[in-house]
Amino acid sequence: MAVVIKTPEEIEQMRIAGRLAAEALDYIGTFIKPGVSTNELDKRIHDYHINVQGGVPATLGYGNPPFPKSCCTSINHVICHGIPDDKPLKNGDILNIDITILKNGFHGDSSRMFTVGEVSPQAKRLIKITHDAMMAGIEAVKPGATLGDIGYACQTVAENAGYSVVQEFCGHGVGRDFHEEPQVLHYGRRNSGIKLEPGMIFTIEPMINQGKRHLRILADGWTVVTKDRSLSAQWEHEVLVTDTGYEILTISPATGKP
Structure with missing residues (x-):
């Protein structure tokens, strides 16, 4: 499958979907505290996507076996694709929430790390370095750069901090389809790949x-x-390659920060 280059009209739709994904993460963050279950958070995201944002949760029923919930909730040593359940969150947990909204035929896909109550300094450091790794990858994006430049940037930040990079899962193209080409590895060599x-x-x-x-x-x-x-941590943004560099499509409307 070839990489899809978006038209200006498609890019505008992707900006809308990306903003909605970020808004949903802003919204759900206000409900995260000890004693709340990830099922409660999932139900709020489901209702928010449909009743407030006028979209649908793209994760629900996706894949084989069909994913049973409207978001992924990955706690502590869960790397990704955690399924919401009735177990209450505990003080000290770290939590990734990964959401994808489908709006007007386009996907907005983003995830963030959240802390539950007071977490350890070690957990805070892992969360920060993972965000730094993502941002290093994003800052490598510009016309003429390669996918390997992105992976190298992410890997360098993580490994210099003493952490390891998961290699079996990666970023991906996104647009009308949830997962498109290219695959975006978070490790690699400079000047390699497309x-x-x-x-x-x-x-x-x-x-x-x-x-x-x-x-x-x-x-x-x-x-x-x-x-x-x-412990494992993850952050995710949708990124557009522009004529001069990059544009993050999933920046938080509440904070204006990536």
Whole structure:
């Protein structure tokens, strides 16, 4: 499958979808506290996407086996694709919420890390370095750069901090389809892989482990955890390649910060 270069009209629709994804993450962050279950958060996201934003949660029913919820909630040693359930969040947990809204035929895809109550300094550092790794990858985006430049930037930040990069999961092109080409690895070599062109839109979403990079997938077919049960963190933005560099499509409207 070829990389889809978006038209100006498609880019405008992607800006709308990206903003809605960011708004939903702003909204759900206000409800995260000890004692709340991820099922409660999932229901709020589902209702917000449909009743407030006029879109649909693209994760619900996606894939094989069909994903059963409207967002992914990955806690502590869960790397990605955690399924919301009735277990209450605890003080000290770290939580990634990954949402994708489908609006007017286009996908807005983003995830953020949240803290539950007071978390350890080690957990805070992992969250910060993972965000730094994502931003380093984003800042490598410009016409003529390569996918390898993005991966190298993410990997360098993470490994210099003593962490490891998950290699089995990656960012992806996004647009009318939830997952499009290209695949965006979060490790790699400079000047390798395809060259970036204006009009490309893809996610950069490094998954960074406090321990080793190795993982296992649970029996539900979705939940991915660190093999050594070390903490894992992830951030995700949708990024447009512009004529001069990049534009982040999923910046928080509440804070104006990526």
